[in-house]
Amino acid sequence: MDIPLIRLDNISYQYEQTKALTDINLTIKEGDFLAIIGPNGSGKSTLLKIILGLLKPTKGEVLLFGKPANQFKEKERIGYVSQKSNAFNTGFPATVEEVVRSGLVKKIGLFHRYPKNVQIEVRQALKSVGMENFAQQNIGDLSGGQQQRVFIARALISNPKVLILDEPTVGVDSKNVRSFYLMLSHLNREHKITIVLVTHDVDAISKSISHVACLNRTIHFHGFKDEMDSMSDEQLEAWYGHAVRKVDHRNEVQV
Amino acid sequence: MIDSILRYEFLQNAFASGLIIGVIAPLLGVFIVVRRLSLIADALSHVTLAGIAGSLYLSQSIHALGLLNPLYLGITASVTGSLFIERLRRLYKHYEELAIPIIMSAGLVFGAIFIPLAEGFSSDLFSYLFGSVSAVSRQDLWIVVIIALIVVLFLSSFFKELFVLSFDEVYAKASGLPAKWIHVLFMVVTALVIAGSMRIVGILLVSSLITLPVAAAMRISKSFKQAIFFSIVFGELAVIVGLVSAFYLDLAPGGTIVVTSIIILLLTILSKKWRGKGVLSQ
Numbered sequence: 001m002d003i004p005l006i007r008l009d010n011i012s013y014q015y016e017q018t019k020a021l022t023d024i025n026l027t028i029k030e031g032d033f034l035a036i037i038g039p040n041g042s043g044k045s046t047l048l049k050i051i052l053g054l055l056k057p058t059k060g061e062v063l064l065f066g067k068p069a070n071q072f073k074e075k076e077r078i079g080y081v082s083q084k085s086n087a088f089n090t091g092f093p094a095t096v097e098e099v100v101r102s103g104l105v106k107k108i109g110l111f112h113r114y115p116k117n118v119q120i121e122v123r124q125a126l127k128s129v130g131m132e133n134f135a136q137q138n139i140g141d142l143s144g145g146q147q148q149r150v151f152i153a154r155a156l157i158s159n160p161k162v163l164i165l166d167e168p169t170v171g172v173d174s175k176n177v178r179s180f181y182l183m184l185s186h187l188n189r190e191h192k193i194t195i196v197l198v199t200h201d202v203d204a205i206s207k208s209i210s211h212v213a214c215l216n217r218t219i220h221f222h223g224f225k226d227e228m229d230s231m232s233d234e235q236l237e238a239w240y241g242h243a244v245r246k247v248d249h250r251n252e253v254q255v
Numbered sequence: 256m257i258d259s260i261l262r263y264e265f266l267q268n269a270f271a272s273g274l275i276i277g278v279i280a281p282l283l284g285v286f287i288v289v290r291r292l293s294l295i296a297d298a299l300s301h302v303t304l305a306g307i308a309g310s311l312y313l314s315q316s317i318h319a320l321g322l323l324n325p326l327y328l329g330i331t332a333s334v335t336g337s338l339f340i341e342r343l344r345r346l347y348k349h350y351e352e353l354a355i356p357i358i359m360s361a362g363l364v365f366g367a368i369f370i371p372l373a374e375g376f377s378s379d380l381f382s383y384l385f386g387s388v389s390a391v392s393r394q395d396l397w398i399v400v401i402i403a404l405i406v407v408l409f410l411s412s413f414f415k416e417l418f419v420l421s422f423d424e425v426y427a428k429a430s431g432l433p434a435k436w437i438h439v440l441f442m443v444v445t446a447l448v449i450a451g452s453m454r455i456v457g458i459l460l461v462s463s464l465i466t467l468p469v470a471a472a473m474r475i476s477k478s479f480k481q482a483i484f485f486s487i488v489f490g491e492l493a494v495i496v497g498l499v500s501a502f503y504l505d506l507a508p509g510g511t512i513v514v515t516s517i518i519i520l521l522l523t524i525l526s527k528k529w530r531g532k533g534v535l536s537q
Contacts, residue, residue, distance in 0.1 A: 052429045075431035088423045092289055093473050093482040102419045106430045111412050138477050154426075 003066040004029050005162050005194055006051060011060035013046055020046045022218045024060070030161070033188045033195045035205050035225075038215040038239070044198040047215065048166050051196070052080055065161075076107040079155025079193075081148065081165040090140040096150050097122050097135040103154035125153040128191065129183060145176035149183070156187070163187065165197040177201060181208045214239045259502070268391040269455065270498060272399040273508070276452045276464065277494035279406045281472075281486035283448050284465035286441065288473070289421045295340060295442075296462030298355045299333050299449045301362030304383060304458045306332025306450075308369035311376050324394055330450040336362065337446035341439055386457035386509030388501055395454050402451040409444045413437055418479065455494075457509035467516035468493060474523040489519050 004027045011024040021043045028034055036044050049055040050062060053069055062069040065077065100122045101114060108114065115121075126132045129149040134142065139150060148168050155163055165184075169177045181201075185208040187193045199205050212228050214221040220239035221231055231239075260266045287293060310328030314320045336358050343354035370376055382390045410417070416437050419427040428434050452461045472485035497512030504511070 053431070054425070054428055073431075075429075080426060080429040082423070082425050082429070089289070089291070091473075092422055093476045093479055094418075094422060095478040098418070098479050099422065102415065102422065105415050105419050105427075105432065108415070110416065114415065136477075 002030060004063070005065060006196070007063040008047075008051070009061045009063070011047075011050060011057045011062065013043070013050060013055065014058045015046075019217065021050075021057075024215075024219055026213060026219060026222060028162070028194060028196060030194055031188070031192060032211050033185070033209045034197070034211040034213060035202075035209045036196065036198045036213045036215055037200070037202055042216040044215055045166055048164055048196075048198055051164065052078070076104075076158035077161050079103075079152075079158065079160035079163040081151045081155050081163065081168055083167045083170050088139070092140060094139050095135065096126070096131065096137050096139055096142070099139050099150055100125055100135075100153045100157055103157040107158045121157055122153075125157040126150075128156055128187065129153045143173070143176070144171035145173065145180055148172060148180065152183075152187075156191075156193075160193065162194045162196065165195070167198055167200065169199065169201055181205055184208060264393065265389050265391065266502070268393055268396045269388045269508070272391050272396045272451075273455050273494045273498050273512075274491065275399050275403045276448075276455055277491040278487050279403050279448055280452050280456075280461075280464045281468040281490035282410065282483060283406060283445060284469040284490075285472070285479075285483050285486050286417055286421055287445060288466055288469040292445075293462065293466045294352075294355045295337075295445065296449055296465045298340065298359040298362065299336050299446050300453065300458045300461045301359050301366060302336035303329040303333040303362075303446075303450045303453055305362045305365035305369060306330070307383060307453075308366055308373050308376055311373035312369045315374055324392075324398075326395060326398055326450065326454070329453065330398075330447060332362075332365075333446035333450040334443050337442040338439070341442050381507070382457070383453070384457050384459050384509075385507035386453075386455050386460065386512070388498065388508050391454045399451045402447045405447060406444055409440060413440070417441065455498075455508055456512055457507065460509040460513045463513040463516060464490065464493070467513065467520055471516070471520040471523040474520075474527050489516070493519060 006026070006028040008024050008026040011021060012019070013021040024047065036047065038044050046055060050057050051064075053062075053075075064072040065074070097119070101118055103125070104114060104118065104121070122135065123132060126135060129152050131146065131149050131153060134146065134150070139147060142150065152163070152165075152168075163184075169180060172180060184195055184197070188195050188208075188210075197205070206225065209225050211223065212221065212225050213219055214228070214231075216239050220235060221228060260270055287296065307325040307329040309332070310320075310323060310325035313328070314323050314325070340354045340358050343357055344351045347353045370380065379390075416427070416432055419430065419432065420434055420437060424434065448465070449461050452464060456464050468486045468489035469482070471489050472482045476482035476485055493512050493515040496515040498508050500506065500515075501508035501511040
């Protein structure tokens with residue numbers, strides 16, 4: 001049986017007196033395209049931070065590629081794209097090439113320089129996100145959507161098996177959101193990259209994803225996107241915290 | 256001028272250490288500015304002054320310390336101050352900038368206590384505040400050389416990690432970089448550069464040599480590599496023009512170096528404006 005790439009066993013997390021997550025069990029397998037959705041304050045970003053090792057759970061265990069998170073050293077196998085708005089200072093004097101190249105920092109290791117052929121790797125990573133003509137542009141001169149593509153290229157350059165994205169379309173204009181998700185879909189299907197993302201764009205993302213996890217401090221549903229239809233109104237209300245209306249457009253599910 | 260440099264050791268010391276500082280201060284300054292830590296240089300320079308005044312006082316009170324170069328205790332104070340800043344920044348997670356005024360006031364307070372206690376220091380105070388061409392000893396020069404070697408070793412070892420940390424700290428931590436330790440080392444190296452630059456530029460102006468060439472370089476740079484290159488070029492230009500004019504006009508080099516840096520900054524701002532209006536292209 002394949003080892004899950006990410007497994008969370010009974011994870012709980014508490015910020016001082018506030019319980020942020022309770023008894024989370026989640027398994028992410030190779031090839032999954034999982035969207036973690038939920039209302040504001042439901043613990044989505046906290047959950048990602050726990051997976052990434054930025055926060056230590058107060059209870060439970062995180063297994064990455066079958067190993068306990070504290071013993072997992074190959075961090076380059078997990079690519080991370082943070083929320084654009086929090087990520088960087090737009091006045092930073094760096095080219096797209098310099099930013100993408102920096103994604104190799106962990107893979108290369110301390111005290112080693114970038115390899116001589118690093119430009120080829122940068123070009124390939126940029127090509128996979130449709131940004132190959134922007135290598136010499138200043139990162140701050142790009143639009144929000146283009147910057148997010150560059151950050152995905154930075155994550156891809158170390159050939160990760162999993163790509164984790166925290167609300168990647170914040171600051172991206174609605175016109176480019178759909179093409180952004182199509183690109184993620186392409187990476188999932190053609191490059192066999194497992195994708196986990198936190199999002200509010202349930203509508204825009206629904207065509208691309210394979211799995212959904214509905215989170216509100218605990219997991220209310222985790223399964224194939226189509227199975228989400230089976231959630232009763234009571235379950236939906238328990239998840240979202242107030243009454244929600246489910247709209248079904250062909251194979252899209254919106255809440 | 257060349258004749259005088261060849262003849263007088265104090266001028267050789269001043270020019271050699273000035274040229275070295277003209278490279279290392281803006282080189283480290285690029286990382287300080289992009290990490291929004293510009294004011295740290297001011298806080299640490301005040302702590303360095305307190306260390307130097309304390310050293311002079313101790314050397315007068317304790318006979319065994321009579322031959323101690325005051326820069327040693329200045330460096331120790333600066334490094335200790337940098338570690339305290341780091342500690343306070345972690346303690347006040349949501350108000351990180353509080354660490355700077357706290358350490359700056361501590362430096363000023365100790366300075367205010369030790370300066371009157373250290374006999375004869377008041378007469379040297381001006382040179383400590385604004386730098387001096389004649390005050391750099393051969394021992395000071397060697398200290399600057401050692402600090403420069405530490406800076407080069409540190410930056411060549413951690414350049415790519417520092418870039419990631421400066422550009423996106425959350426990503427750096429998620430990538431598993433030892434962010435905390437690299438940052439502590441960075442602060443210590445910054446403290447060394449500030450203490451080392453002090454004899455030439457002076458306590459009050461040391462942060463200018465760290466930040467002004469970088470501010471000018473950022474106006475015209477499209478890449479990080481270019482920002483580093485132009486920062487060093489502008490830093491060197493400011494030091495050379497500043498030291499030569501200080502020598503001929505009998506002024507404090509800190510002032511002339513910083514005035515040159517301000518002129519360079521203004522020129523880069525204006526050149527960008529002119530280019531924007533197409534004046535230069537016509």
